[in-house]
Amino acid sequence: MIIFEGEELLLHFHEAASDYIIISFASADQTEHAYDRYFLQPIAEKYHLSCLGITTKIDNFYQHSDMHHIIPLCNEITQHYKKIIIIGLSMGAYAALKFSAALHANIVFAMGARYTLDVMVAPVCGIMQRTIDRLDPYSIQETTIFPHEVSGKLYIAHDIYKGILGYNDIDHRHANKIMENLPNSVLVPVPFAHHLVVNSLKGSEEFKSILDMLVTEEDHLVIAQVAKIRRYHIHNIYSKILILKDRYPLLVYKLLLSKSLSQVKNNHIVYDDNERNLTLIYQLFIRGYVKESRSLLRSCLLRGLLQCSLYEANQMNENAGHGFRLLSDQLDYLVAHSGYLLVFDAVQKKITTTRFLKGESHQLPLRIYNNQLVCLWKEMVFSLKYMGSEIALMPLHSEVQANNVLSIEQQDQTAIIYTPEHKFCFRVDLDGNGDFYRIEPREWEKFAIV
Structure with missing residues (x-):
């Protein structure tokens, strides 16, 4: 009143x-x-x-x-x-x-x-x-x-x-x-x-x-x-993470996957910040915490699928590691320095980026298999065929695999994606826009193999 x-x-x-x-x-x-x-x-x-x-x-x-x-x-x-x-x-x-x-x-x-x-x-x-x-x-x-x-x-x-x-x-x-x-x-x-x-x-x-x-x-x-x-x-936990993530990425990683955070009220505010999660994944990787980087990415992906806590997702991933693992679980992903996951968009027929870890049906995460750029669809592995403005999928072991298959070059655990004959390389800017450019990639434009 x-x-x-x-x-x-x-x-x-x-x-x-x-x-x-x-x-x-x-x-x-x-x-x-x-x-x-x-x-x-x-x-x-x-x-x-x-x-x-x-x-x-x-x-x-x-x-x-x-x-x-x-x-x-x-x-x-x-x-x-x-x-x-x-x-x-x-x-x-x-x-x-x-x-x-x-x-x-x-x-x-x-x-x-x-x-x-x-x-x-x-x-x-x-x-x-x-x-x-x-x-x-x-x-x-x-x-x-x-x-x-x-x-x-x-x-x-x-x-x-x-x-x-x-x-x-x-x-x-x-x-x-x-x-x-x-x-x-x-x-x-x-x-x-x-x-x-x-x-x-x-x-x-x-x-x-x-x-x-x-x-x-x-x-x-x-x-x-x-x-x-x-x-x-x-x-307060979220503020602490944002302040410390660049200086102490391993500490923030342990906090995200901790049992104590899984019991905190409204923890989805922290868990659902995919921009921060993917940036942290990249930072962990380039600082040498490869195992932790992969653990966090797979926990984020599983959480997107099951809507569980990152702690529960990590526990499931760790338990799966002691038994039989599918090929799809063993293939590494590619994460850009700016905190984006690389995917193949089947509608646009191009490589693009996402922070939506639950996954759209037409966006297939890019993976690496035997140093080749691939993606999985309906439990089948496809390589990516470069066709100028469009990219097509073809069965991994197709005899038609010729000179137009996109290649991967690994450098100190990071990767660069090249078109045939290394004419163009793919890079992602800070806003998540990605395309092929006729220039050599700089250090921060490489992709973490997670």
Whole structure:
């Protein structure tokens, strides 16, 4: 229910029988939802928690005179509750801190918080600049959060990871300013969460458990609960994979095929990222982890067929390795440096690429058999016959195999596909477009034999 509408700000109120009340501030880029929802609304309604939700019609970092009306309204309502918890994300986290004393906060939970809009104090980003452009020089200086403006225990949830140069640099600078200058500040580490920390803590059950710890005001309990949620949250796991995959591909490989990941809620978000999976497969291969590269590719293909976890697919592949294996299981695939699987498209009659590992019926993965480029169709092996703009299939041991069969040249475990007499070679660009070119392939244009 909206209880106040100003020129730029709105105040929502959900009344319930809880001992404490939440005041939430919306983050930036949520203006289109200012009237119909507020930050933490689903949690407040599901668990019957009283909540005052402040939303913005324009991204203004709550630097507007509407706050002079909203603050007294909030205080009139919150005086009937035992504790006042203020929560915000990014722009909302800034407001949660900036107005905490005026709102008589007992607890503030600020995620990805900003400390100031004054570039002389800390760096700003594009969204912050929108507000700066509307303010006069004195008002910009006054946007800095001063100690007398905060009250209660301040929990600063921040991505502390610094393993990559420039990673979340603005966030680090603002978080450091907050910790240095604002009293009763407690750092709550959320590694790999990036700026939008809440994404690693999403879920009504998960966030409610954080609220339960915040009410205790026991720092170690809050930190431990956030760490527990973050560690097993699919968004955080996914962020960690994206950050580490190029530096530690073997570590990411072990994580993808682990039993623990197979038990994580919403793990399909990680499993179904075929672009990342195929790129990782290529990276593993060229770094010498050939067995792991093949294991991951075959697990991805089997998952596409059975819709199981990568852990289960890997277990099935490993068990199959101890017994009889079909020829089709023994033939290697070709993966491009840009993270694409090479296939023969029977409709277009050409070699193309895919990241759809479930497989279309007319797209046959390219394989290698006795140094020949082949594909399997209905349990039969076909070689590829080059015919200029089109490519045809013919039985592998056909006597018609003449000079127009595509050839494979292996170099240090990688492969190059050539037309007859090495006139053209096939290569794939970063966008997955592949064709034959009259140039020598560069190192990164070779294909991994997986």
